[in-house]
Amino acid sequence: MKKAFIFDLDGVLCFTDKYHYEAWKTVADKLCIPFDESVNDRLRGVSRMESLEIILSLGDKTYSEEEKIKLAEEKNGVYRKLLENMTPSNVSDEVRRTLEELKSRGYKLAVGSSSKNTPLILEKCDLKKYFDAVSDGNNIKHSKPDPEVFLKAAEFLGLGSGDCYIVEDAEAGIDAGKAGGFTTIGIGCAARYEKTDICINTFKDILQTAV
Ligand code: B16
Ligand code: MG
Secondary structure, eight states: OOOEEEEOSBTTTBOOHHHHHHHHHHHHHHTTOOOOHHHHHTTTTOOHHHHHHHHHTTSSOOOOHHHHHHHHHHHHHHHHHHHTTOOGGGSOHHHHHHHHHHHHTTOEEEEEOSOTTHHHHHHHTTOGGGOSEEEOTTSOSSOTTSTHHHHHHHHHHTOOGGGEEEEESSHHHHHHHHHTTOEEEEOGGGGGOTTOSEEOSSGGGHHHHOO
């Protein structure tokens, strides 16, 4: 029997996609690069700098490292301002009740997110209290699909990858989970991905896995 669940943040516990979209669109519009929801979907679970590379590849200009860092900082500035609007109401009762039920069944819970803004999001949404460990973009060198963020989360819990489920919405996150030897649970886009081990429709379906 597994001992823990490691949750992706954006797209699983809460939804910041619209903020990422708005912030990247500000940068893309300034550079006259076409940007829409389908491009935004390709950025799920992908690090900030890799997301920028994907957006810049849709334009025809090349940028120096310095320019790229400035563009990423600009996006993050807009994004963090938007995150300030988040409140605990941005996390559903379904998510909160499921996390509480998993804890009462004795499971350890952790966050495994590519985002360097994880501490701010957890604080704004009052989510920190549910988790025994947090592994995020601030403690890793390699972003998803590399398994580092999840392996670190398991290490912080004092467990091995065989003891933990990963819950993800992004293909890059499922690839990361599989590469690390975890059992993966996919929701949203990841529930339609052929490499996902267990596909669920809605967050509380996790409870059927955790028997
Ligand atoms: P930041 P997750 C990911 O979070 C997002 O899905 C992805 O769109 C974003 O680019 C990445 O975090 C980095 O975020 O710019 O805040 O460091 O899905 O792994 O929780
Ligand atoms: Mg995600």
